[in-house]
Amino acid sequence: MTEPAALVELQHVNKKFGDFVALDNINLTINQGEFFSVLGPSGCGKSTMLRLIAGLEFSDSGSLFIDGKNMDAVPAYRRPCNMVFQNYAIFPHLTVTENVAYGLRGEGLQKSELRERVQEMLAAVQLIGMESRKPDQLSGGQRQRVALARALVRRPKVLLLDEPLGALDKTLREDMQQELRKLQQSVGITFILVTHDQEEALSMSDRIAVMSAGRILQIATPRDIYEKPNCTHVARFIGDMNFLSAVTEAVHERGRTSVAVDGFGKIDFVEKLTAESAGLTHNVAVRPEKIRLSNEQTNSDVCVSGVVVSSSYWGDQSQYQVVIDDCEVTLTVAAHNSSDSLNNPLHSGDRVWVSANHSAFIRFSGDSSA
Amino acid sequence: MRHDGTIGRRLRKAFSSAYLFYLYLPVLILPLFSFNDSYYISFPLQSFTWRWYSELASDPSIIAALYNSVQIALVTAVLSTALGVLTARPLSKYSLRGTKSIIGLIMLPMVIPELILAVSLLVVLNQTSIGLGKWAVVLGHMLICYPFAVAILMSRFEGFATVLEEASLDLGATPFQTFWRIVFPLALPGIIASVLLTFTISFDEFLIAFFLSSSEPTLPVYLWGQLRFPKKLPSALALGTLIIAVSFVFVILAEWLRRRHSATGSTP
DSSP, X not given: OOOOOEEEEEEEEEEEETTEEEEEEEEEEEETTOEEEEEOOTTSSHHHHHHHHHTSSOOSEEEEEETTEXXXXXXXXXXXXXXXXXXXXXXXXXXXHHHHHGGGGGXXXXXXXXXXXXXXXXXXXXXXXXXXXXXXXSOHHHHHHHHHHHHHTTOOSEEEEESXXXXXXXXXXXXXXXXXXXXXXXXXXXXXXXXXXHHHHHHHOSXXXXXXXXXXXXXXXXXXXXXXXXXXXXXXXXXXXXXXXXXXXXXXXXXXXXXXXXXXXXXXXXXXXTTOOTTOEEEEEEOGGGOXXXXXXOOSSEEEEEEEEEEEEOSSEEEEEEEETTSOOEEEEEEESSSOSOSSOOOTTOEEEEEXXXXXXXXXOSOOOO | OTTOHHHHHHHHHHHHXXXXXXXHHHHHHHXXXXXXXXXXXXXXXXXXXXXXXXXXXXXXXXXXXXXXXXXXXXXXXXXXXXXHHHHHHHHHHSOOTTHHHHHHHHHXXXXXXXXXXXXXXXXXXXXXXXXXXXXXXXXXXXXXXXXXXXXXXXXXXXXXXXXXXHHHHHXXXXXXXXXXXXXXXXXXXXXXXXXXXXHHHXXXXXXXXXXXXXXXXXXXHHHHHHTTSGGGHHHHHHHHHHHHHHHHHHHHHHHHHHHSSOOOXXXX
């Protein structure tokens, strides 16, 4: 693959609303043709960032480039990007066709060409037959498609999506996620999706930026965000995580370290944390699905015994709370119900062996706010 | 409320009937006698006639007064609605400091006695080059119509989704195009309602017109003048009937338009 070309660039962007810091020194590069998601809790500044790119909000300092051009003096209606708004913002007094054609009125197209492009777009989002309907005669999913068609028909360089699936019910949302991903791949337009739904971000994106309190915590592929979160905030926000306190026992040559992890005892890691030395207290985290429960002792890297204190059945998996013997540590463990090594379901009070591999453990220095 | 019983209900019914009777009977007397073939307003009724209406139509001074009234009401309605749009839009869109005091100030002419407004306008306008006449009446009427226009338009603009404007800008429309293609059409029912209502207010208004119209009487002022001549009274009744009918239609139309589909852009 060739080196991806930067399409949207934010450099040292700051934005305040009164005393509230919405964006705190944002640096971000989004590539041509990328499906990029911005993930974070509400109020983290992700929507502000999207509105800034659209030109509906202006930064206090810093610059924004789209396709190499500085956007500081470019108003919203001249930017090569279009937005799908959170509640779609479809014009209530216009029909489906008029809504979709709205953005082409200033393009100076021939009538026949305009009609052709609108039809083509309506077909792409499966709205054929709805042309003359008014928005109040459409379902939520159909309105969503109108909003999408209205933005895409202008063939923008960047499509901005502000929680576009938030108002849909679960089944429809999952369908639309797949459709959106397919659509993005077929049109090849850069998509920037803002969402608070981690599954949505993980399943659709090429890369994800995790935001919190106006700052970007990590930018990485979905796999890396999940497997290698760079701080406890990201680890906590994406998926479930068990946090264990740990103390460094010794740092050996080549960065190999021995660490006493609460509940699991001594674990050897191949890489040391930056500026790590014996006696450092830090956090070790492990995902619930990376821990195995069994009736017999296993020869995994670590294996300790414990007692199940509660269990809940989730269909495809079961979640257990396990207290490890001789310490106060409670672990959350997720076990797939199909490939479970246990034939019988576990109940609270059952004694189990808890095992995991070294690679399942993630270490965080510094922020011991867990 | 449990022991409301039949007595309470009867009392309420009796009161409502009495009220409606008192409210509409005098108004109904007017059309009744405008079709009565007699100079005197007294029972028993004489035969039915269109005479007073045809007399109206053939009286050039009435036609002139009607023309004055329509001119004044039209200009007043358009100007006060335009000003109303310019006022109601920012007041409902932005949360400015002192919005409530501004609205209070705008609504003030509604509670100032019209007679006092009329007298003070007479004094002031006499000192200026505007003088008295149709334009003076327009200025006076705008003062009392503007609060109504603002009130109607604010109820239309409130809850107006700013996001629709943003969507329009995002789709390449300039702020000017956005106003004409999105804001204006969505606010149109409110604008028409405001025009109709302010037209009616101006058309029916007497005191200000009486003081300021000088040699260009409006219809109500002319009507007042005719009451001195007993022989003209039935024609005056016919004229009054017409004014009531037109006003009635206008107000109903305005209210119907104001209440029709809301201007919010959010999905239901």
